[in-house]
Amino acid sequence: MIKIIQKAFDPWHELATFQREMKREGEFGACANFIGTMRDMNEGDAVNGMFLEHYPGMTEKHLEKIVQSAKKQWDLLETLVIHRVGALLPNDPIVLVAAWSVHRKDAFEASRFIMEDLKSKAPFWKKENLSSTALQAEKNRWVEKNTSGY
Template structure:
């Protein structure tokens, strides 16, 4: 179970391949659920040209590890990988990668969604956007969260 913060751009697909190999996953899983979040060039109706993600070193990683452990206690998870950007980010940069390996797709999907939704609501990250007009603003809420269908 790995959690990484990165202050430089990363390739999510290479991270997945590297982690699978390092964790010795060959032949051990039947499903991998992957979520890749990318920075948009708009938010709340405004053009955005960049963002700075702040975090609390040590506390952020600990909270992410707790979220991953909670998912592993609820679903049959073989391995997980969470990589999150910090620092300066540009539109189209990968912000977050959540990958979950399991024997079966249901556990992989459910654990992946749980990790991502809890990461957005519980992990200590603060986002400061730079708008196209040069104005800077703090993002005070997450947009477009999961809404369960009845």
């Protein structure tokens, strides 16, 4: 399942709900997940908030392509990707990626693959709101590149 949402979400609640509703009790031996949150610093600057944009339709299609690629490489039972867009504050969850499998290796590797591909290739754009000081007015900047997870 892939969801792009604008409101705040509780990743632990989403995981528990999805796992309960997928009705695969006893089938899986592993669930690997990643939860990404907004930092209050980037490139040495304090960040007050961020606005995350996406291209509706294109973004979901790209995420589906990533998940399908993972399913071809690893033996997965289920996957869940939730990504937030819109206005965010430091510590807000931005992304949840989870993969369920019979064995941990497939779940771990697929979860990481999905997350790294999402961060490096999915059509999301971040505009940071930087902290202001007495000498500098508040300013915004687009994030030009994501940090590598490898």
